[in-house]
Amino acid sequence: MARMMQRRRIWHHPRVRDGLAFIMFTGPALVLIVLFIILPAVQTIVLSFTDDTGAFVGLRYFREVLANPDTWNIRRFPPGIPPWGSLVHNAVWILVHLPLSVALGLILAVVLDKAWGATVLKSIIFLGMVTPMIIGGVIIRFLFDENAGIITAILRGIGLEALGRTWTAYPETALVALILGSVWLWVGFSMILYSAGLATIPREYYEAAAVDGAGPLQQFWHITIPALRPVTLVIVAMTILWELKIFDIVYTATLGGPGGATMVLALQMYFYAFRALQFNHAAAVATLLSLFTFIVGLWFTRTMRT
Amino acid sequence: MTRRLGIHLIAWAIGLIWLIPFVGIVMSSLRPQRELIHGWWNLSPFTLSLDNFIEAWNHPSAPLGQGIRNSLIVVIPATIVPLFIGAMAAYGFLRFRVPFSNTLFLIIVLLMSIPQQMVAVPLFRFMRDVGLLDTYTGLVLVHSAWALPWVILFLRNYLSTLPPEIEEAASLDGANRFQIFTRIVLPLSVPGLASAMALQLTWAWNDFFMALILLFDPDKLVATQRIPLLRGQYQVDWGVLTAASLLTMSVPILVFALLQRYYIRGLVGWTLK
Amino acid sequence: MGRRTWWLGVVWLVVLGLVLAACATPTPQVIKETVVVTKEVEKVVTKEIPTLTVIGPWAGAEMDQFTPVLAAAEEKLGIKVRYRIYRAEDLSQVLPPQFAAQQAPGDVIFMWEWWVRENAEHAVDLSDIWASEAEQFMLQPTPVDGKIYNVPYVLWVKPGFWYKKSFFEKNGLEPPTTWDEFIALLDKISAIPGVKKAIITGDGVGWPVGDIVEHFLITFGGPELQEDLIAGKVKFTDPQVRQIFAERLVPLLGTYFSDPVEWTQAIDLWWNEEYGLYFMGNWLTGMVEDPDDLGVFTLPGARGVVGGTDWAFVPKYSENVDAAKALIAFMISKEGMEIRVKQGGKLASRKDVSPNAYPPADRALAEALAQIENPAVPDLDDAVGGDWQRYFWDQMKLLWVKPDQLDTVLENLDARFPTQ
Numbered sequence: 001m002a003r004m005m006q007r008r009r010i011w012h013h014p015r016v017r018d019g020l021a022f023i024m025f026t027g028p029a030l031v032l033i034v035l036f037i038i039l040p041a042v043q044t045i046v047l048s049f050t051d052d053t054g055a056f057v058g059l060r061y062f063r064e065v066l067a068n069p070d071t072w073n074i075r076r077f078p079p080g081i082p083p084w085g086s087l088v089h090n091a092v093w094i095l096v097h098l099p100l101s102v103a104l105g106l107i108l109a110v111v112l113d114k115a116w117g118a119t120v121l122k123s124i125i126f127l128g129m130v131t132p133m134i135i136g137g138v139i140i141r142f143l144f145d146e147n148a149g150i151i152t153a154i155l156r157g158i159g160l161e162a163l164g165r166t167w168t169a170y171p172e173t174a175l176v177a178l179i180l181g182s183v184w185l186w187v188g189f190s191m192i193l194y195s196a197g198l199a200t201i202p203r204e205y206y207e208a209a210a211v212d213g214a215g216p217l218q219q220f221w222h223i224t225i226p227a228l229r230p231v232t233l234v235i236v237a238m239t240i241l242w243e244l245k246i247f248d249i250v251y252t253a254t255l256g257g258p259g260g261a262t263m264v265l266a267l268q269m270y271f272y273a274f275r276a277l278q279f280n281h282a283a284a285v286a287t288l289l290s291l292f293t294f295i296v297g298l299w300f301t302r303t304m305r306t
Numbered sequence: 307m308t309r310r311l312g313i314h315l316i317a318w319a320i321g322l323i324w325l326i327p328f329v330g331i332v333m334s335s336l337r338p339q340r341e342l343i344h345g346w347w348n349l350s351p352f353t354l355s356l357d358n359f360i361e362a363w364n365h366p367s368a369p370l371g372q373g374i375r376n377s378l379i380v381v382i383p384a385t386i387v388p389l390f391i392g393a394m395a396a397y398g399f400l401r402f403r404v405p406f407s408n409t410l411f412l413i414i415v416l417l418m419s420i421p422q423q424m425v426a427v428p429l430f431r432f433m434r435d436v437g438l439l440d441t442y443t444g445l446v447l448v449h450s451a452w453a454l455p456w457v458i459l460f461l462r463n464y465l466s467t468l469p470p471e472i473e474e475a476a477s478l479d480g481a482n483r484f485q486i487f488t489r490i491v492l493p494l495s496v497p498g499l500a501s502a503m504a505l506q507l508t509w510a511w512n513d514f515f516m517a518l519i520l521l522f523d524p525d526k527l528v529a530t531q532r533i534p535l536l537r538g539q540y541q542v543d544w545g546v547l548t549a550a551s552l553l554t555m556s557v558p559i560l561v562f563a564l565l566q567r568y569y570i571r572g573l574v575g576w577t578l579k
Numbered sequence: 580m581g582r583r584t585w586w587l588g589v590v591w592l593v594v595l596g597l598v599l600a601a602c603a604t605p606t607p608q609v610i611k612e613t614v615v616v617t618k619e620v621e622k623v624v625t626k627e628i629p630t631l632t633v634i635g636p637w638a639g640a641e642m643d644q645f646t647p648v649l650a651a652a653e654e655k656l657g658i659k660v661r662y663r664i665y666r667a668e669d670l671s672q673v674l675p676p677q678f679a680a681q682q683a684p685g686d687v688i689f690m691w692e693w694w695v696r697e698n699a700e701h702a703v704d705l706s707d708i709w710a711s712e713a714e715q716f717m718l719q720p721t722p723v724d725g726k727i728y729n730v731p732y733v734l735w736v737k738p739g740f741w742y743k744k745s746f747f748e749k750n751g752l753e754p755p756t757t758w759d760e761f762i763a764l765l766d767k768i769s770a771i772p773g774v775k776k777a778i779i780t781g782d783g784v785g786w787p788v789g790d791i792v793e794h795f796l797i798t799f800g801g802p803e804l805q806e807d808l809i810a811g812k813v814k815f816t817d818p819q820v821r822q823i824f825a826e827r828l829v830p831l832l833g834t835y836f837s838d839p840v841e842w843t844q845a846i847d848l849w850w851n852e853e854y855g856l857y858f859m860g861n862w863l864t865g866m867v868e869d870p871d872d873l874g875v876f877t878l879p880g881a882r883g884v885v886g887g888t889d890w891a892f893v894p895k896y897s898e899n900v901d902a903a904k905a906l907i908a909f910m911i912s913k914e915g916m917e918i919r920v921k922q923g924g925k926l927a928s929r930k931d932v933s934p935n936a937y938p939p940a941d942r943a944l945a946e947a948l949a950q951i952e953n954p955a956v957p958d959l960d961d962a963v964g965g966d967w968q969r970y971f972w973d974q975m976k977l978l979w980v981k982p983d984q985l986d987t988v989l990e991n992l993d994a995r996f997p998t999q
Contacts, residue, residue, distance in 0.1 A: 018402040021483050025398025026410075028391045029454050033414065036451030040428035041420045108320065115317030123563045124321045127328050129508050130558040132530055135551040139327050146838060147848060148345050150326060169782070169838045170980050184327060192501045193460070199497035199569050200467045230463040238456060241418050255784045255969060259977030259988075266421055273423060274671040276966035277697050286424040293419030297412055343847045367642060367664055423672070430676030519676055522684050524663055535664045537638055540862045542843050 045290075048283035061284035065272075070263050081172045082261035086268045093179055093264070094243045100183045101239050102232065105190025109198060110224070112191070126192070128185035137252025140181030141168050168254050171261035178262055182249055186242065190235045197231035198224070237300045244292055265289055335359065335549035358549035368536060370550050373529035374557060377511055380442050380528055384449035384510040385503055391450070392457030393499065397487055400462050401473075411462070418455045422515050430519060445520050449510045457502055464498035465491065500568035508558045529554045629902045630659040634685035636666045636889065640865055644922035651918050652909050658902050667691050674698070674894075683894035686903040687910075692890040693964025695729045696721060702728040703893040703900055708908040715913075715929045717955040718888055729892040730911055733925035736886040736954060737790045738944065739877035740778070740856040741863055747874065752855075754876035758827075761879055765835045768855035775837065779854035780979060782839030785972025786960070791836075791858045792828065792975050793885055793959050794878060799823045802883035802956045809962045815992040824978075824985055832982045839979055861944055865924045870940045877951070884948070886955030888928050928955070963997065970995050 051057050065071055073085035082089070112121045131139065143151050144167035156164035167177035201224065209219050247266040250256060256263040256271075265285055273282035333346035335358050341351055363371045399411050429448070430439070438444030468491070476486050492499070514530045521527060527535075533550050537543065637645050642664065649660045663685065665673065670690055677683055678701045695702055709727045713719065718731045747753070750771055755761040765777040781787030797805050800823055807813040813820060837854060846866055849857040857863070864870045877884060891910070893903040909915045916927050917936040926945055927936070934942050948954035960968040974988045 019404050022398050022402040022404045022407065025402070025483075025487075026395040029395035029458060030410075032391065032447065032451040033417065033454055035432070036429065036448050037417050037420065037425070037455075040425035040432065041417070043428040044420070044424045111313060111317050111320070115314050117318075119563055119566050121317055121321040122566060123559055124325050124328075126504075126559065126562050127324070127555070129505070130512065130555045130562075132512060132533055132551050132554055133514055134533060135331065135548065139331060141841070142330055143327050145841070145844075147343055147840065148330075148844065150330070150345060150347065153345055153347075166838050166840070169976070171977065181327075184324070187324075189505065192504055195569055196464065196497040196501035197467070200464070227467065230466050234460050234463050237415070237459070238418075244419065245421055247421075255973065257785065257973035257976050258980060259974060259984075261977075266423075269421060270423060271966050271969065274668075274675075275969060277694075279427075279675075283424060286421050289421060290416065290419045294416055297416045297419075300415060339844070340847050340851075343844055343851065367638065367662075426672070427676045427679050431680050434680045434682070515672070518669060518673060522673070524661075534666065534669060535638065537666075540641065540860075543639060544843065 044283050045287050047280055048287045051280065061280050062288065065281055065284050065288065070260055070268055071265075082175055083171065083259055083263060086263045086265045089175060089262065089264050090244055090246070092175065093182075093246060094240055096179050097183055097186070097243055098236065098239055101186050101190050102235055104183065104187045105235065106194050106228070108187065108191045109194035110220070113195065113198060122191065122195070126188040129188040131185060133248035134252050136181075136185055137249045137254075140178060140184075140249060141253045143181065144168055144173075144177045168262075169258060171259050174254055174258060174262045178249055178253060181253070182243075182246065185249070186239065189242075190239065193231050193235050194228065197228045201227045233300065233303060237296060240296050241293060244289055244296075331548045331552065334544050335552055339544055358543075358545040359553065362536065362546050362550035362553060365532075365536060365546070365550075368527070368532035370529060370532055370553055372525070373527055373532040374553065376442075376526060377528040377530070377554075377557070380445050380449070380517075381507055381510045384446045384453070385507045387446065388450040388453035388457050388506060389499060389503055392454050392502075393461050393492065393495065394487070395454070396458045396461035396465055397491055399458065400465050411458075414455045415459055418459075422452070426515075426519050433520060440521055440523055440526065442521075442526070445517060448516055448520065449513065452516075453506050453509065457506065460502055461495065461498055464495060468494050497569045500565045504558075504562050504565050507561055511554075511558050628657065628659050629899045630661065631687060631899055631902055631906055632685040633660055633662050633687045633906070634665050634670070635662065635689040636664065638664050641862075641924060644924050645919065647922060648910060648915055648919045651915070652906055656902070656905050656909060658906065660906065667694070674701075678894070678896070681896050683896040685894070686897040686899050687891055687893060687906055689732070689889045689891050690729070691964060692720065692729055692961065693968075695890065695892045696723050697965075699723040699726075699728045701895050703895055703897070703904065704728065705730055705893065705904065705907065708904055708911075712908075712911060712929075715931050716911075717886065717928050717930060718957070720890070729890040730907060731888040731928050732891055732910060733916060733919050734886050734888050734928040734955065735860050735862060735925060736884055736944075736948060737794065737858075737860045737958075738875050738884050738948065739794065739881070740858050741873055741875045742856055743850065743852070744872050744874045746852050746855065754874065755879055757879050765831070765855075769835065771855070773853065774855060775853050777835040777854070778831075778856045778858070779837045779845045779849045780839045781842030781845045781857070781859060782976065783842050784969065785976050787842050787859065788839060788975040788979055789960050789972050790860070790885065790958075792824075794858065794881070795823055795828045796820070796959070797883050797885070797956055798878040798881040799827055802953045805883075805885075805956050805959055809957060809959055811996060811998075815989040815996075816986075821985075821989060824989065829978075829982045829985055832979055836979065839976055861926070861941075862924060864940050864944070873940075875944075875947075882951070883953030883956040884951060885958050886926075886928075886948075887958040887961055965997055967995055967997055 048061055049056060049058065051060075069085065070083070071085050072087055073083055074088060084092070108122075108125055112118050112125070115121060128136075143149050146152055146164065146166040149166070152164045152167070163173070167173040205223050205227075206219055209223055214222065245266050246264050247270065250262050250264055250267050251270070254262045256267050265288070269282045269285035269289070272278050272285060330342075330346050334342060336354050336356070337346070338353055338355075341348070341353065363369065399407060433439045433444050433448075438447065472494070473486050473490055476490050481489065512530060514534075517528045517531050521531065533547065533554065536546050536550055633649060635642075635645060642662070646662060649662055652658065653660055665684075667690055670688065671694065673684060674688075674690075678698065683701075704726045706722075706725075706727045709720070709730055712730075716731060717734070720727050720729055720731060742752075742754075750767070752764060752767060753760075755764050768774055768777040780791070793805065796808070800819060804813065804819070808815070808820070815821075840848065842859070843866070845854075845857060846859075846863070848854060850867060864873060867873060891907055893900060893907065897903050910919075911929075913929060913931055916929055917932055919925060920927050920932060920936050920941065921938065923938045923941055926941060926948070934945050937945055960971045963971070971992060974991055978985060978988045
């Protein structure tokens with residue numbers, strides 16, 4: 001009887017109760033993740049450190065990948081034109097694409113929420129997200145095409161003849177064209193999450209602020225932006241991950257060219273695995289990719305705690 | 307009043323600009339390619355035809371109609387399962403303080419970085435061993451697993467914006483953890499769940515690689531798998547290809563347009579409580 | 580537990596079931612049993628009529644030209660065949676996991692030749708069906724350890740610069756017979772009102788540009804040069820090769836060649852007479868409005884043109900290896916190949932197929948090719964294959980818009996060339 005009581009007490013101890021509840025709530029997700037992601041991924045990481053016979057080779061593949069000018073060609077970095085190497089291209093992608101996507105997504109979510117026909121407008125922005133991969137790259141390619149592209153036609157129309165040629169054919173402009181196109185495709189993502197974030201902000205906050213005499217800009221700055229911080233964190237993290245893994249658009253629009261000017265990490269991994277049939281090198285690129293995300297992830301959890 | 311009008315005008319201007327790249331695709335599916343070589347905005351000659359859509363739908367080697375049906379069979383469970391399991395896990399990570407739960411969360415976030423191409427071989431072997439190869443169930447489980455990291459990440463952060471006081475009040479009323487979750491947390495997260503659903507549905511729908519690896523019975527192929535089958539080694543019929551893409555895109559767009567009501571409902575739900 | 584928690588139980592049951600399934604099946608006995616059972620069932624069914632899956636890259640019109648061969652094979656060999664479309668790019672992702680699990684999605688698969696050589700351990704030795712046919716073929720497979728793992732099918736060629744006969748007549752133009760006449764022709768075309776550039780450059784993932792380069796190499800260095808480059812005996816920085824690039828090709832870039840244009844779009848622009856010439860393979864005949872208006876010429880003095888084929892192999896894991904081999908043997912036989920070329924769009928890779936087997940447009944081409952010393956010079960990038968193939972395309976696309984980088988491009992090609 002006394003033992004029963006004791007057991008009951010353990011059962012009801014807050015920490016044990018929390019632990020059990022935690023397992024009940026997260027268990028199903030963890031099982032699926034372990035079986036379908038972690039187990040195969042670990043095998044991939046192992047592959048990047050071992051050769052075909054299974055012997056441990058240390059960092060050999062990583063050294064070979066990093067020594068490849070496709071990965072790292074920093075001597076050509078500005079003022080030289082691409083190729084700068086996939087690592088640099090991915091970094092440039094993040095530097096240009098991330099601020100544009102986050103800012104545009106927020107502006108669109110705020111502006112479109114108040115407009116007539118918001119549903120239609122948001123669906124239009126969302127089009128980029130549902131475009132099948134083999135079409136996304138094709139759209140970008142034809143937007144910047146000398147003969148059939150509307151952007152080049154407009155640029156020629158306003159007298160910028162030099163920009164009126166096919167952007168994806170020239171190493172100077174190919175990367176820019178792809179990044180701009182990828183903003184078009186991706187903004188729907190940040191817009192949707194921001195729309196959901198906006199819905200969590202109680203109306204009363206704005207009403208109270210209005211009573212205190214705050215204008216719309218002040219309200220936006222002091223209520224909307226702080227309230228959207230958790231959502232912004234997710235958007236930034238997911239967008240960086242998407243930029244690091246960017247593949248389909250480049251594959252269909254330029255195949256990493258011309259002259260490697262749009263080579264990115266994921267495409268390089270694809271070429272290692274399915275063209276060169278060097279799966280270990282491909283695994284090394286994949287592991288490198290995960291390493292970069294590790295950094296993003298560390299930053300992310302840090303910021304989240306504060 | 308004029309400022310209001312200004313916002314509508316700006317919003318519609320943005321919408322139209324965003325639509326432009328897409329018009330090229332619509333034109334390409336409706337008009338012969340020869341009319342488009344100098345840009346779709348050249349309207350003479352102007353010939354319209356729906357033949358490309360009909361051909362894509364009933365294509366002899368890859369009928370898209372069947373593909374869209376198969377996609378629905380896969381995508382509906384592949385959206386519901388990870389959303390539900392993910393919301394539970396997100397709530398668990400947010401509310402229960404357990405040693406190492408932050409580390410575990412970090413690991414899950416990091417998993418999003420793994421490129422799908424790299425797990426192909428081990429995953430294929432595993433699916434064969436458990437007999438889930440070439441089955442919808444297998445693909446649904448894989449999609450669910452791969453969706454979970456970001457669903458958990460997003461919903462955990464979304465839930466963190468909801469004030470804990472409501473839950474505390476309910477807990478004082480004698481409701482247990484699960485009742486709090488189903489009766490209070492889930493209804494409050496409708497806008498977040500609707501967003502996550504829109505995105506997960508889109509991603510599962512647009513997935514090409516996992517389906518390519520895991521489904522190979524010709525009758526089971528999903529829509530995105532069939533689009534490349536419409537183009538051969540040399541022959542690229544842009545008309546049929548773009549028509550097929552539009553048909554494929556129509557489902558997620560429609561779902562998205564319908565789902566938006568739920569953002570608003572979530573907002574209303576909040577103000578009513 | 581509250582009544583509302585029933586769903587939690589359901590979720591747990593599903594996951595538990597899954598885990599059990601995952602843990603239970605890997606035990607060897609269970610696997611063996613299931614395999615045996617399915618095999619027996621299939622054998623009972625397939626003993627009488629084996630069903631073979633053929634995987635090829637052809638869709639649309641190209642597929643319609645191929646399926647009559649399969650129909651004939653069904654009748655002759657007493658088998659059933661289903662055809663499925665997968666292009667090599669997709670197969671390169673589908674096959675490795677399947678092979679690693681000792682499975683195959685098809686019984687006869689058309690795939691890059693270099694890829695099959697690299698994966699020879701997963702392919703069936705076809706030496707026996709090839710031996711009797713070998714001497715009839717213009718193209719020979721490269722053996723791996725003395726064995727043949729893939730065999731050539733029908734031929735496509737890249738015969739030179741195509742023009743519209745009506746366009747040439749209207750403007751008083753003639754196909755050139757010397758290099759100077761070629762340059763003069765380009766000047767004349769460029770001067771025609773409405774013409775943007777004399778030659779339109781096609782651009783896919785890059786192969787159309789590579790094809791033009793190869794045509795220049797073969798014309799000015801002979802088919803031998805192309806073969807030496809493939810074998811790695813001659814480098815791209817070799818003075819002979821560099822000279823062909825620097826003196827023949829580079830001066831034409833920018834002046835006469837357009838920037839790379841998506842190659843199907845290029846057909847329409849060229850047919851619209853905004854450009855005079857288009858370099859493309861013979862499949863072009865099936866893609867223009869009026870094939871009878873098509874003319875083609877090689878660069879003056881060319882002793883050979885590139886001819887290539889699609890290669891077929893049988894994966895080891897096919898359940899019907901013998902039937903699959905019989906099917907391949909039929910496809911590459913004189914009879915099988917005549918059925919295919921009769922449909923148009925492709926030429927025979929066998930020497931014993933008579934010109935009468937072709938439809939008119941292809942017959943003209945086949946006869947023109949008969950005049951050329953070597954109508955099936957191996958394709959440079961197809962033969963080298965691997966990652967170098969797409970690297971070569973990519974560097975040529977760079978050269979097209981940055982001709983001043985010629986030396987860097989040639990050095991890059993050498994540096995990346997596969998050793999062996």
